[in-house]
Amino acid sequence: MSSDLAVKTREPDPLPPEKAPFFSRPSGKIFLIWLAMTVVGVLIGFYAPHHLLPTMLSVEGRAVWATVVLLTVLAAPVAAFVYGVGFYSLVAWRQRGYGQSDEPPPDGPPLRGNSGLTILWLVVSGVLVVVMLVWGLAELASENATHPNSLQVDVTGQQWLWTFSYPGAGNLETRSLVLPDNRTIVFHVTSEDVTHGFWPVELGVQVDANPNVVTTIQATTNKLGAFTVRCSQLCGLYHSFMYASGAVVTPQAFAVWLHAHGASALTASDVARVSSSS
Amino acid sequence: MSEKPGRERKPKALGIILTFVAVAIGVAVVAILFHAQTYTSPVGTQVAKSVGTVTVNGQTLQHVTLAFNTYPDASGSVDGQAIHPGGNPSWPSYGPTNQFQVPAHALVTVTMRQYDSGGSLNNPWFATVRGTVGSVARINGRLVHAVNPNNVGHTFTVRGAPGTDPGFFVNVPLPAVPGNNQSDNGQYETVIFSFVSGSQGVYGWNCEYPCGTSVAGFGGPMSAFGYMSGFLHVV
Structure with a gap:
């Protein structure tokens, strides 16, 4: 390739040094995004049912209401994490100068396994699923209870x-x-x-x-x-x-x-x- | 000199735009066809005829009339008017139309001729006259509250859609004419009843006697618009 056709490509931005303030690092910024989205999600969980669900007239209807709130609140931090990382990655780590070169983008740094993160992920997911399972079984049992004067x-x-x-x-x-x-x-x-x-x-x-x-x-x-x-x-x-x-x-x-x-x-x-x- | 990649992407963008346009046109066509299928009748809408005013329960109401019939098959014509143009000739049908228009809060008197044979209702509840003035119908000159649930030809059952009067409901069972097959032998039952129309809106009516085919007698003419179902437009 001749030198006049060589197109300059931006190298990936160097990651801030570990001693940089937490909120200046990508993890800190993602944490802030996650926190904000979680707060919004939790607020939606508490207030959206007032607009989306009718006024319930039965014990079972109230249980449906409570279940919608619980599951939305539980899902909020998970969804916020997924979307937070996704949005941040799309903006901060996008390939700059797209279309200006035929050269493929440079490889990112290699990723290795992280046992701590894996365990945290499994434990949090497991706890959330167990909470939903127990909640669901309890509600189901209450709905099937017999009442003598029905x-x-x-x-x-x-x-x-x-x-x-x-x-x-x-x-x-x-x-x-x-x-x-x-x-x-x-x-x-x-x-x-x-x-x-x-x-x-x-x-x-x-x-x-x-x-x-x-x-x-x-x-x-x-x-x-x-x-x-x-x-x-x-x-x-x-x-x-x-x-x-x-x-x-x-x-x-x-x-x-x-x-x-x-x-x-x-x-x-x-x-x-x-x-x-x- | 190589061409800029940005120019190469133009045909792709054009393709995406054309795809969106095609999908939008498709959706619009389906919506138009659906709407047309839902709210049109082969022979148009019968507008109720005004015959003056009447006092019902102390209230003076406009009095209008409708006249329609039920036939064992949709192939013929009555008084030169086809029962169901272009319809399946072997299916029973209301005629000459399945679309009726009446004014709101008026007394509507319906005169029907029921030409069809019949049998047993799935639910005998529909053998009782409901929602008419006095909860009665005049069948062959005799006032009745109910008919034999095992000898019903069709029913004229009207209810509101969500957004109209939730309590509005009319059910009139139409006795079957003698005979065990659905062939027009010229005999008919004359059924006359009156009801007070509800507020403005579209009300659906259908037959509750299982005179159709397949599943529980509710297939064929019972599941195809225009034979045993229609709309009452209250304006």
Whole structure:
């Protein structure tokens, strides 16, 4: 190659000497980026659910909320580290003068194994996974616990409507799902045709509605309010229309609602038994 | 003198831009086709006919009427109007259209002729008249609250989409005409009912009798737009 075609290439910037101040070194700068991104991630973890999740009306819904917060907070420092190193590398260690030479970039310094870093990485990852596993198993166990005075509700999905039946109230069947507060509700879910997904959003539970199969899932209401039941499985032409309205009401209001919606065959004691949580 | 690499990259950049443009055009075409498929009917929209005002529960409402039928197959025509132009001739169908337009908060009186045979509903809950004035329908001149769930030809079942009246719901079961096959023998059941329309928006209606094919009778005409389903446009 003739000397006039030789293109000057920048040598990699020399790393600051070890005795340079920590925050002047790449590791220090990456640490600052990581710290800032972690703080942002943790703040997102605490505040984003207020905007992304609905107001939960059940114990299980609150557990979903708490799980979203926990996992986001746990993931924040990990994601911040990955993105922090990535962004810093892209900016500080990019190849300068790209396109000005046919010469390949110079090799970087050789990297050797780092036992301490490997152990730290494995331990931190292991702890995070174990925490998530224990948390998940505990939540799952609480959702499957049996409650003696639970309210049974039969849920039937059909293209493209939900219907709800109350076996303890003379099989009163309705299009809206009204539930008493402070009560464990056991949903027996099935389908008349194809697979649907029973998803009362604000109750924080979800299960498939399969034809010829009854699947059980439960939720314990703990807050008054309205909620929406949606279908979570793409079930056909009017899947997007397949929703129902619901509400968690006081036990007294629930008793009134039962009477008002045709539970005329019920005796007063029947209504009291179905609507009472004690 | 060698050419600058920057110039060599131009064709590559042009290719990327063209790819993005092609993808954007593709997405737009699919969206337009989807929208057209969703909200058009082979024979347009039937706009409800105004017939004056009426008092319902102490409220004076505009009174409008709609008239449509259900047929055992989509091949024929009624009064010179094709039931389902270009449709599958062997599928049962509503006709002459599946798109209806009514004013908001008006009394809508529907007159239907049900020409089809039928059978048992998957869910007997749909055998009850729901959401109409008085929760009744007039079938062949007789007021009824419900029909035999094992002798239903079709149902006219309307519900709102998210964003419309969440409580709006109309279900009218249409009794089957005698016969065990889906051939038009000329017999029909006359069904008349009235309901008060909800607020503005698009409401979906469909049949809840499994008159289709394949999965639980909900394939074919039950899963293809325009036969056993449609929209009620409340304006």
